[in-house]
Amino acid sequence: MVMTNLQNNGQINLTPGSKIVGKWNRIPYQIKYMLGSGANGTVYLASAQNGNVAIKISKESTNITNEVNVLKKLSQVQGSILGPSFIDVDDFTHPYTREPLYFYVMDYIEGKNVFTFLQKNELEWSCVLIAQLLSKLEILHEQGYIFGDLKTDNLIVTTGPHSIQWIDVGGVTPIGRAVKEFTEFFDRGYWELGTRKAEPTYDLFACAMIFIHLHCKKQYTKNGKGINQLEEIINQNKSLTLYKTVLLKALTGKYTSAAQMKKDLLMCEQERVRKQSVHYPQTSQNNKIKPAQHSQSASRIANKKNKKKHYWFETIILVLLALLGYSLYFYYQL
Amino acid sequence: MDKGTLKQILLITDGCSNHGEDPIAMSSLAKEYGITVNVIGILDENSTNEGGLKEIEGIAQSGGGISQIVYAKQLSQTVQMVTRKAMTQTIQGFVNKELKQILGSGNSIESLHPSKREEVYEVVEEIGETVQLEVIVLVDTSASMRDKLNTVKESLFDLQISLNARSGENAFSLFVFPGKKSDVEKLLDWTPKLEKLNTIFPKLTMGGMTPTGPALREAIHYFNDKMNIRGNSNGDDEFTEQWAD
Numbered sequence: 001m002v003m004t005n006l007q008n009n010g011q012i013n014l015t016p017g018s019k020i021v022g023k024w025n026r027i028p029y030q031i032k033y034m035l036g037s038g039a040n041g042t043v044y045l046a047s048a049q050n051g052n053v054a055i056k057i058s059k060e061s062t063n064i065t066n067e068v069n070v071l072k073k074l075s076q077v078q079g080s081i082l083g084p085s086f087i088d089v090d091d092f093t094h095p096y097t098r099e100p101l102y103f104y105v106m107d108y109i110e111g112k113n114v115f116t117f118l119q120k121n122e123l124e125w126s127c128v129l130i131a132q133l134l135s136k137l138e139i140l141h142e143q144g145y146i147f148g149d150l151k152t153d154n155l156i157v158t159t160g161p162h163s164i165q166w167i168d169v170g171g172v173t174p175i176g177r178a179v180k181e182f183t184e185f186f187d188r189g190y191w192e193l194g195t196r197k198a199e200p201t202y203d204l205f206a207c208a209m210i211f212i213h214l215h216c217k218k219q220y221t222k223n224g225k226g227i228n229q230l231e232e233i234i235n236q237n238k239s240l241t242l243y244k245t246v247l248l249k250a251l252t253g254k255y256t257s258a259a260q261m262k263k264d265l266l267m268c269e270q271e272r273v274r275k276q277s278v279h280y281p282q283t284s285q286n287n288k289i290k291p292a293q294h295s296q297s298a299s300r301i302a303n304k305k306n307k308k309k310h311y312w313f314e315t316i317i318l319v320l321l322a323l324l325g326y327s328l329y330f331y332y333q334l
Numbered sequence: 335m336d337k338g339t340l341k342q343i344l345l346i347t348d349g350c351s352n353h354g355e356d357p358i359a360m361s362s363l364a365k366e367y368g369i370t371v372n373v374i375g376i377l378d379e380n381s382t383n384e385g386g387l388k389e390i391e392g393i394a395q396s397g398g399g400i401s402q403i404v405y406a407k408q409l410s411q412t413v414q415m416v417t418r419k420a421m422t423q424t425i426q427g428f429v430n431k432e433l434k435q436i437l438g439s440g441n442s443i444e445s446l447h448p449s450k451r452e453e454v455y456e457v458v459e460e461i462g463e464t465v466q467l468e469v470i471v472l473v474d475t476s477a478s479m480r481d482k483l484n485t486v487k488e489s490l491f492d493l494q495i496s497l498n499a500r501s502g503e504n505a506f507s508l509f510v511f512p513g514k515k516s517d518v519e520k521l522l523d524w525t526p527k528l529e530k531l532n533t534i535f536p537k538l539t540m541g542g543m544t545p546t547g548p549a550l551r552e553a554i555h556y557f558n559d560k561m562n563i564r565g566n567s568n569g570d571d572e573f574t575e576q577w578a579d
Contacts (some may be wrong), residue, residue: 024447061444062422065455068448089448100444177463178499180418184411189495196499 012042012057012094012101020046020055020103022090029055029105040067040170040181045108053087057103063170064089064102070145070172071106077143082136083169084109109165111156118214121162123239126214127269129157129164130207134262136166137207141175141200141258148173148198149181150206152213173198185209185219192226194253201253204261208250215239227252243268339466340424341369343553344417345393346486347474348376349386351546354517357389360550361397369557371397371550372420374412376482377405393546398424406482410489414496417469418462425461429454464502468524468560469493470553475510477541487535494528507556508534511549512542518552524560 014020018031029046036043041058058064071086084106091102118125133155140147148171158165171181179187179196188194188205196202212230213219215237223229230251234240240247246264255261343364351357361371375390387403394401400420404412430442433454437445443454473479473486490508497504505524508531513519521534 061448061451062426062455062458065448065451066459069452069455072452091444091448102448177501178496189492189499190410196496198499 011037012059014042014044014057014094018095020092022088022103023092025088025090027088027090027105029053031055038168040168046105048087048105052108053105054084054108055103055105057101059099059101061091061102064104067170068104070169071104073143073145074140074169074172077139081165082140082143083166109156109158109167111158111165114152114155114157114164114214115217117157117162123215125162126211127243127265128162129155129214130211131262131265131269132164133166133207133210134204134258134265136164137200137203138258138262140172141203144175145172146175146179146198146200146203147171147206148179148202149183149186150203150210151183151186152210153183155210175199185213188251188253191222191230191251193251200257201255204250204255204258205253207258207261208247211243211247212237212240242272339468340421341367341557342399342417342420342467342469343369343371343397343472343550344413344469345371345373345472345474345546345550346376346413347373347386347390347472347544347546348378348479348482349474349476349544350389351544353512353543353545353548355547355551357546357550358392358396360547360554361393364550364554365396365398367554367558369397369554370399370420370424372399372416373397373401374409374416375401375403376409376479376486377403389546393550398427406485409482409485410492413489413493417493417497421465421467422458422462425458425465429458463500466503466505467497467500468505468557469497469507470556471506471508472546472549472553473508473510474544474546475512475538475540475542476544480540483535483538483540487531490528490531498526509549509552509556510538511545511552514539517543517545517548520552520556 014031014034016031016033020029020031021027027048029048032045032047032052034042035045035054040060040063041056043054043056046053046055056064056067068086068089071083074082075085086104086106088105089103090105091100093099094101114129137147147166147169149168150166150171154166154168156165156167157163171179173179175198177198179189179198179202182189182196184190186206186209187196188202189196194201194205212233216233220229220233225232227248231244231248234244234247243265246261246268249255249264250261255264364371371393373390373394375386390401390403400416400423402412402416426443433441433443433446443451446454471490473483475483479486490506494504494506504526506522506526506528507520507524508522508528509518509520511518522528522530
């Protein structure tokens, strides 16, 4: 086997409108457009007899078999959505290249990438989304699995009632086994903060890294200082410092369950909200600015620094205006 | 089923061999002994090396393994992925052989109905998790590799983290080529941990020819020596031989 492609291992190109008919089950699908592509295959939006579906296509049958196995197991968990539901699995031959391809069909979950979502919504959502993610993880861990390759790219926020949903289940691993798939920034092994054994703490580490990633909007590379480097990153970002205790506990594997981490995270959030509401009247007294402008300034901690600069700017403008008024007054007096 | 051992050679190089035996012949020989040869070619950011690429693919193909060309900065993820994939591939090859015996030639996992593959897949996974794995790492230390050596070291540490998370046992051994006095030099004897790399790697002198063929030959010998010693002591090699194609 040769894997010479540097970037897109196994990307499969199908033009919109292409028809796929499975070799075994003979169910037809029509490709609409590509939703995404990764190391294990390419996902397309397609139309089936009963509406839109997502189809994951791979050159390797093991990738498909693995994910179908996981999806089937997850769908046995009742009363919770632990991923898209499984619809069909089959093989087909690429219409032009004639190579054998393997695919499975699942529900299409409509949503936005977490980053795109957070660009349009307030950063407070990050806490809500991570709390939702932790609830899902709690159920998954109870079933004896960890998610494994948990990362920002694998998460979408659904439209309708906003809720977080993972979309690539290829890394789901039974607890106790070795993690097969991971992404360096979100992997505790990379940061030398733990093994790659599938344990709930492995996912919780990744959760903390997702939170950091959402706030810093950047994936750092390690400098060999391990936890100290991560602590520094947290200290440098004002919106993260409030969550420092939770993050550090998760990064060092101190939480034994997702529920514990969620509880602490929500406590931090409560503290943040409380601090903010107490903060209000004090700032308004100090800066003597109309309360109307305050509802805006309270909205984002991340922008606090900017807001402060803003106050200075306003003060200077006011002083200048006053001076201008005075000079005009004197001018006309003379 | 008896717990067997998977044997792999992981060759990390950045160019063409220019000394000693034909590496492709050596790699074919390794395959005959049931040893998989995987090759990782490290590419410089702004160079293409057609001849080197061809040799890298050739060695892996004739050694029944996987080859991957990467830029130095992507090395860590690649090393562990290639090792894992090759492991799964070997196990699958073995399972396919069994299937052919049961279902007749021309049958493989892919000729089963997709819903039947799931069980086979779980067996492959189970073996991959528990099987004993022996890896001989061959690192090219010719002059052009000088500034990549630290990345190589890190990626080997990373490989160890990944493999030691399995419940099966691991043994690593490390050779560099060219060595100080000979074509190939053994730096690390069989060990489950690679911590010693930190003290060994900084002392390496880089330069000289690229004797890829002799390095592969040496690795095959080393595997066979180990097998003989083990064979004499407890004779559990029946399964190991079955992996040979």
